[in-house]
Amino acid sequence: MPQTRRDYYEVLGVDRSASPEELKRAYRTLAMRYHPDRNSGDPAAEERFKEVGEAYQVLSDPARRRQYDTFGQAGDGFGSPGGFNFQSAFDLFDMFFGGGQVGRGRSGPRRGADLRLQVSIGFEEAVRGVTRTFEVTKPAACEECGGTGAQRGTSPTTCTECQGRGQVQRVRQSLLGQMVTVEPCPRCRGEGQVIESPCPACHGQGVVDQRKSIEVQIPAGVDSEMQVRVPGEGAAGPRGGTPGDLFLVINVRPHDLLTRRGMTILYDCPITVSQAALGDTVEVPTVDGSATITIKPGTQYGEQLRIPGRGAPDPRTGRRGDQVVRLRVVIPTKLTERQRHLLRELSPPDGKPHPVRRGFFEHLKDAIGI
Numbered sequence: 367m368p369q370t371r372r373d374y375y376e377v378l379g380v381d382r383s384a385s386p387e388e389l390k391r392a393y394r395t396l397a398m399r400y401h402p403d404r405n406s407g408d409p410a411a412e413e414r415f416k417e418v419g420e421a422y423q424v425l426s427d428p429a430r431r432r433q434y435d436t437f438g439q440a441g442d443g444f445g446s447p448g449g450f451n452f453q454s455a456f457d458l459f460d461m462f463f464g465g466g467q468v469g470r471g472r473s474g475p476r477r478g479a480d481l482r483l484q485v486s487i488g489f490e491e492a493v494r495g496v497t498r499t500f501e502v503t504k505p506a507a508c509e510e511c512g513g514t515g516a517q518r519g520t521s522p523t524t525c526t527e528c529q530g531r532g533q534v535q536r537v538r539q540s541l542l543g544q545m546v547t548v549e550p551c552p553r554c555r556g557e558g559q560v561i562e563s564p565c566p567a568c569h570g571q572g573v574v575d576q577r578k579s580i581e582v583q584i585p586a587g588v589d590s591e592m593q594v595r596v597p598g599e600g601a602a603g604p605r606g607g608t609p610g611d612l613f614l615v616i617n618v619r620p621h622d623l624l625t626r627r628g629m630t631i632l633y634d635c636p637i638t639v640s641q642a643a644l645g646d647t648v649e650v651p652t653v654d655g656s657a658t659i660t661i662k663p664g665t666q667y668g669e670q671l672r673i674p675g676r677g678a679p680d681p682r683t684g685r686r687g688d689q690v691v692r693l694r695v696v697i698p699t700k701l702t703e704r705q706r707h708l709l710r711e712l713s714p715p716d717g718k719p720h721p722v723r724r725g726f727f728e729h730l731k732d733a734i735g736i
């Protein structure tokens with residue numbers, strides 16, 4: 367059931383400049399308020415609990431916060447590295463409050479593991495998006511027993527310890543006062559069922575390694591170190607559990623001429639001293655073929671031109687950035703006697719250069735994004 371995910375800052379009720387302390391305070395308040403032990407059986411509270419956990423997990427990590435600030439969650443299948451789930455929310459809560467004991471009982475089969483796959487794609491493929499097929503060997507439901515883990519002709523039986531609930535109740539003291547916590551049943555490890563005669567093909571696991579080919583649409587605009595989530599293509603859950611997700615960890619191979627800073631594509635364009643002084647029109651490469659730019663007479667080293675809409679797209683919205691062309695005046699190293707003479711003619715009478723215009727370095731910084 368796809369859901370529109372809310373902005374992490376909005377979830378925690380803080381503004382975008384919030385300090386780590388403010389984030390921590392907001393998380394603490396909300397995690398306490400929505401903890402399922404205080405909101406028994408309220409699915410809305412459970413959802414909020416998970417949501418604040420996920421938001422805090424991302425925003426409390428400086429590297430992931432920076433990535434989030436730049437790229438956001440990037441819609442479906444994106445920006446949730448690690449596959450944040452309900453259990454993760456508890457793990458985080460335990461970690462945060464130093465409890466380590468506030469275990470959440472789970473019943474039923476366990477979810478399969480998330481898998482990660484390193485994927486190398488070309489610069490232009492990253493900008494345009496690409497469909498790739500991968501051969502993956504991963505745990506899949508055992509065909510011999512249909513994924514139950516029980517030998518053919520037998521079936522798992524209900525656990526007598528927990529009567530199939532998969533969890534046992536325990537009363538304990540905690541930071542939140544006295545709480546009734548539910549913990550996984552030790553006999554069936556929370557699964558509610560036990561297998562008397564395990565399937566010989568999968569040794570009762572219900573899963574065996576299988577080779578599978580998976581086709582994935584990698585969205586336009588991805589960049590190195592981003593992850594693309596492919597829901598349900600991780601490892602199958604043992605004994606009928608839901609499968610985990612597959613995460614493609616993207617590596618973008620460098621381009622010969624172009625580089626990227628987020629949505630901006632950069633090109634260093636060499637021009638001659640005469641082109642800089644007199645102006646010219648030149649062809650420059652872009653990811654959409656070549657484009658013509660006009661160099662103004664009197665262009666200085668490092669001046670930049672912007673080609674709108676020729677950058678990389680934002681993977682969420684598809685809106686494209688710009689290409690920035692940095693003009694690099696190349697000073698000749700070999701001169702004929704006549705050229706030497708002409709260049710001497712160019713020298714001002716006092717032999718000193720004109721001052722560089724104010725604001726020049728500021729422009730440079732803006733465009734490169736540093």
Ligand SMILES: [Zn+2]
Nearest residue numbers: 508511565568
């Ligand atoms: Zn089996």
Ligand SMILES: [Zn+2]
Nearest residue numbers: 525528551554
């Ligand atoms: Zn049990």
